[in-house]
Amino acid sequence: QQKVQQSPESLSVPEGGMASLNCTSSDRNFQYFWWYRQHSGEGPKALMSIFSDGDKKEGRFTAHLNKASLHVSLHIRDSQPSDSALYFCAAFNYGNEKITFGAGTKLTIKP
């Protein structure tokens, strides 16, 4: 079982709507999180990092971290067709200093 689990596996949202992606860790050594986005045929690109409890907002993207429950979420408001991509949650393991990626959520924005 992966130590960083993402849900849902796929998500379809109408253009202009809100997309919500979730990520949960099963290891308390994972304390620092990133969200990466990968468009088809490209390498992943970092969207944002979140290291402290609470919300972090960057433009249309808001990440929320709850360290007690090891849960991080990403919310995309006013979704655009260009937001259609594979989204990865990545967590830094403080114990072995490695990054672990989740399996990803495929987001489709319907025009």
Next chain:
Amino acid sequence: EAAVTQSPRSKVAVTGGKVTLSCHQTNNHDYMYWYRQDTGHGLRLIHYSYVADSTEKGDIPDGYKASRPSQENFSLILELASLSQTAVYFCASSGLGGLDTQYFGPGTRLLVL
């Protein structure tokens, strides 16, 4: 923006053959990584390096070797390619290791027949 390039972009190899994937970064980053991507598994770390002439094992190193001859270059070597190594391979670099953003290359699509 940080730049990571990979070559080749795609390759067809035969089972049992040797495959070398190359990665070059111009970011002046100390850390470099090799990942493989498979549907349903996301990105899995194969090898990484934080200094030239030294490499470290990631989570799935079996069947792979890595080489870091300089700060800019990092290679992934499959000495005896197998069908199960068919995947997309990504190289990445970062400045400060695990607590820093990783910059990915465009990927190499490897098909082993």
